[in-house]
Amino acid sequence: MRLSTSLSALGLVACALAHPDVTTTDANGIRSIPLRTHSLSAPYLDSDMQSRWFDFGGNTIVRADQYIRLTSDRPSQEGWLFSRVPLTATNWEIEVEFKIHGLGNLHGDGFAIWLTKQRATPGPVFGSTDRFEGLGIFFDTYKNNRPGTVFPYVMAMVGDGSKSYDKSNDGKENEFMGCSARGIRGASVPTKAKLTYFQDKSLRLELQYKSEDSWELCFETSEPPTIPSVAYLGFSAETGELSDNHDIISVSTKNLYDTKGRDSTMNKPGNKGASKGSERYSKKKEGGSWSWFFFKMLMFFMVMGGAYVGFTAWRAQKGRSHRF
Ligand SMILES: [Ca+2]
Secondary structure, three states, X not given: OHHHHHHHHHHHHHHHHOOOOOOEXXXXXXXXXXXXXXXXXXXXXXXXXXXXXXXXXXXXXXXXOOEEEEEOOOOOOEEEEEEOOOOOOOEEEEEEEEEEEOOOOOOOOEEEEEEEOOOOOEEEEOOEOXXXXXXXXXXXXXOOOOOXXXXXXXEEEEEEOOOOOOHHHOOHHHEEEEEEOOOOOOOOOOEEEEEXXXXXXXXXXXXXOOOOOOOEEEEEEOXXXXXXXXXXXXXXXXXXXXXXXXXXXXXXXEEEEEOOOOOHHHOOOOOHHHHHHHHHHHHHXXXXXXXXXXXXXXXXXXXXXXXXXXXXXXXXXXXXXXXX
């Protein structure tokens, strides 16, 4: 009797602790920790009609049960959405669900995902500032002039604060990497982008638009750009004569940590910055998991104690009723 009480109490504790928002480790030993500061999902706003971690402006509208609409399907719109705090993780993954759709046969111009020193600064590059510093990923739905390229075209540009986006040639001049994604606009499945970055090791962009739960590799490089140490996560979009709805449905950002330590940069001379960063990061996480362990133990003993007291009281009660 006591054993089964203990087991069910243990089960209760296990259920209570199996919260989806906690650290997970995948088969490759990559541990991911959700970053609430850079994630967004419906209803997006709190009771004060604010978002705790994001600001938005321009023509952006929020429909709490459905989307954050950067531009509506009307001409000459521009809107933005930016994190309030910089993304300071060394390695990270950003998964964005978005929807580009509209009524016109012709449509434009597209939207951008940003990791830039600048934030909340409207401008001519998909509704955000030109001569930015950091990484921009552009979902370009209108071909200005890029013969032989299938649109929509998705491309990355790395800005140094002085380089300009080559709008008339759809960014070709300063393209870092990119891919065509025919069907990403108005797709029948939820459309998503997943950007994964390991400092000094890799940058990968995957897209989902052909079928659910299957990712198409857009690009991958083992020579990733340096992201500014202070970089904000943002989204922006614009329409010109042609238009579209550019909706952000959700954003899920995770801090990544390679638990197997296959960090080749660790052993390279002259790359101490990276290894130091990983060390510091690992210690911090260890601290976190220890306090989590003690919390679990405390919860366990509390439930066990309660179960034991309950069991003793029940036995005493039962004993009395037998006697009478
Ligand atoms: Ca274009």
